Amino acid sequence: MKYxxxxxxxxAVLTLSGCExxxxxxxxFSLPEGDAVRGQSVLVKYQCLxxxxxxxxxxxxxxxxxxxxxxxxxxxxxIKTYAELVTSVINPSHKIAKGYPKSTLQVDGVSKMKNYNxxxxxxxxxxxxxxxxxxxxxTPYPRTxxxxxxxx
Ligand code: HEC
Numbered sequence: 001m002k003y004x005x006x007x008x009x010x011x012a013v014l015t016l017s018g019c020e021x022x023x024x025x026x027x028x029f030s031l032p033e034g035d036a037v038r039g040q041s042v043l044v045k046y047q048c049l050x051x052x053x054x055x056x057x058x059x060x061x062x063x064x065x066x067x068x069x070x071x072x073x074x075x076x077x078x079i080k081t082y083a084e085l086v087t088s089v090i091n092p093s094h095k096i097a098k099g100y101p102k103s104t105l106q107v108d109g110v111s112k113m114k115n116y117n118x119x120x121x122x123x124x125x126x127x128x129x130x131x132x133x134x135x136x137x138x139t140p141y142p143r144t145x146x147x148x149x150x151x152x
Contacts, residue, residue: 080137
């Protein structure tokens, strides 16, 4: 009886938490903590400001794409979580930025953003996201403390 109740309770909890705990859930994902100063140099290194503008940062030596000037950071962005921020860098077509005419940002559902997945290291990505994070107003995200994970 005790076990039956326990399994019913477990099933109820799993149902309630829905996709939060499903196999496709982003819960539990976190890049290692980065360094904001290094993150800013990653932004410069990959010329992100050739298509973006960011408050407080003046682009130097960038090839400008005048038709693209997507703002990074701020309240109006559709990016509300850490997972969305990471995704927007490594899989930009997943969700196209809001607030711009769609045709200027994508072609047939594919973002005009350059793909860096074969050149940017995970260390660079961690620093970059850490740096960008402070300019977005993201829902507080509990960083996964992997050292406390236990294997069963
Ligand atoms: C060739 C132009 C181009 C370059 C270079 C570029 N991006 Fe983008 N980026 C875009 C476009 C266009 C969008 C809007 C479409 C979309 O959401 O994918 C975008 C969207 C984004 C967004 C989501 C913005 C939001 O608030 O929704 C982030 C974050 C971002 N880029 C980061 C970067 C970073 C970091 C780099 C450099 C490593 C970079 N981009 C380089 C064109 C570019």
